[in-house]
Amino acid sequence: MNKKYKRVLHVIPSLGIGGAERCLHRFVLGQEYNEGSTVIVTLLPESESRVSKDLTELGISVLSLNLRSIWFFPISIFKLAWMIYKFKPSIVQSWMHYADLVATLALLISGRRKNTRLIWGVRCSNLDFSQYGWKLFFTVKVCSFLSAKADVIIANSEAGRSAHVKLGYASERFRVVHNGIDVDKFAPIGVEARNKFRAKFSIPEDAFIVVMAARFDPQKDYQTFLRVVGRLPECVFLVAGTDTEKLPRISNVIKVGVFGDMPTLFGSADCVLSTSAYGEGFPNVVAEAMACGVPAVATNVGDVSLIIGDTGYITDVKDCDGIVNAIISIKSECLHDKERRSKMSRRRILENFELKKMISQLIYIQS
Structure with a gap:
């Protein structure tokens, strides 16, 4: 039955x-x-x-x-x-x-x-x-x-x-109940997939890529983002999200719009960035990127500090200097330290924000 x-x-x-x-x-x-x-x-x-x-x-x-x-x-x-x-x-x-x-x-x-x-x-x-x-x-x-x-x-x-x-x-x-991340879907990708993605957008294999995945909205504070972009011309910024085509044309910014394969987008990057000024609760993009082994730099809104812990960098809202310095710090790390930070980032999501935990909590509340 x-x-x-x-x-x-x-x-x-x-x-x-x-x-x-x-x-x-x-x-x-x-x-x-x-x-x-x-x-x-x-x-x-x-x-x-x-x-x-x-x-x-x-x-x-x-x-x-x-x-x-x-x-x-x-x-x-x-x-x-x-x-x-x-x-x-x-x-x-x-x-x-x-x-x-x-x-x-x-x-x-x-x-x-x-x-x-x-x-x-x-x-x-x-x-x-x-x-x-x-x-x-x-x-x-x-x-x-x-x-x-x-x-x-x-x-x-x-x-x-x-x-x-x-x-x-x-x-x-x-x-x-914090959001749960599908850690099987959002996981590190191999070197071959990473290089294939970069070649698709004519990005050199050794370029330092920063991903900003957020709709074009006042909450996301793209004004601060653009100031950061101007301070880091040596970095490539990949921007994904609804209405991001409205952003101005800048030589080191690639706008991919509403992108269907976020695990590959995150996995091909060296850092994920969130410049939100207010309103965030649990920003999924930060946790999803971390599950892919990508460290985060994010402004201190919502539960960002709880998500990132000591695996990345947390700055004040609209702190352009702090954001730039954080990205430079990750970029300047040796290969060993980069690999260690990548593993720490993924492990933090596995231990605290795995999808099964969210589902079990929601089912319990429904019961």
């Missing part, structure tokens, strides 16, 4: 390439389930993505509320309420602020609140609301008022938990 699994309905803004989307993807793929026991609902109209394709191929229903603008907001809430009423989930689990708000209102309207656990997801830390308009500010304020209605609020960082408690979220509801 087949084991019966809990019905879980996940709510997320979209299934694009962001950290929350990949985390949900890994979580769902990494657990056992009965066909029909898991449904994923996106707020935004869903375009074909790798994440969406993987999930549907596995037999998981992916539905969309088609929330095209704020005027569709009431309709979307009632559509989701009807989905909850029909699906009768044991758990509604939402991912990020907008999804938390919509899922909560829909569950209350559905009439199934007494039968359904509500689990929220917080993915960021301190936000600069002036950069994102009134809608996000309003949503977070309403969520802080409603937060006591959630049975559990999962933050992917200690920094995220602390920041949201300061915003008025119910502190007793929080559980911190």
Whole structure:
């Protein structure tokens, strides 16, 4: 007789390439389930993505509320309420602020609140609301008022938990579950693969490559990044992420856009860089690169210091001098020290942020 699994309905803004989307993807793929026991609902109209394709191929229903603008907001809430009423989930689990708000209102309207656990997801830390308009500010304020209605609020960082408690979220509801990294997928690559990748972009085998993998967004502080680039003309900077084509043309910067093979991108580099100014919770790119044996230089936002430990360099936000000096320090190391730092970086992820640990923690919270 087949084991019966809990019905879980996940709510997320979209299934694009962001950290929350990949985390949900890994979580769902990494657990056992009965066909029909898991449904994923996106707020935004869903375009074909790798994440969406993987999930549907596995037999998981992916539905969309088609929330095209704020005027569709009431309709979307009632559509989701009807989905909850029909699906009768044991758990509604939402991912990020907008999804938390919509899922909560829909569950209350559905009439199934007494039968359904509500689990929220917080993915960021301190936000600069002036950069994102009134809608996000309003949503977070309403969520802080409603937060006591959630049975559990999962933050992917200690920094995220602390920041949201300061915003008025119910502190007793929080559980911190750090993102899990697929260490089989994100692993060091061989010399042949590394050189093949470099040849593809006409990069010399002995060039020192710094990878910056981040969407073009105020949070990522590309202004500081460009100042660093100008100070290190001898380094090659590979930039990957949504809208990064908007960056100016610079001789030592190669823009690869939304790149499909991140393990190879990281594995071909000598260093990963994160210049974020605020808002990070658990930056996946730092941990993923470290799992590939690539040391990190990152500004001290979110749980970066907890991820990196003593394996790389942590600087103050907007500290161009500190970032430049950190990159130069890694670049100047002898081969023995570089290999030692590479092994330390991967080992830290293996010991603290492996995917199976995240999955087991999330399953425990759902139980």
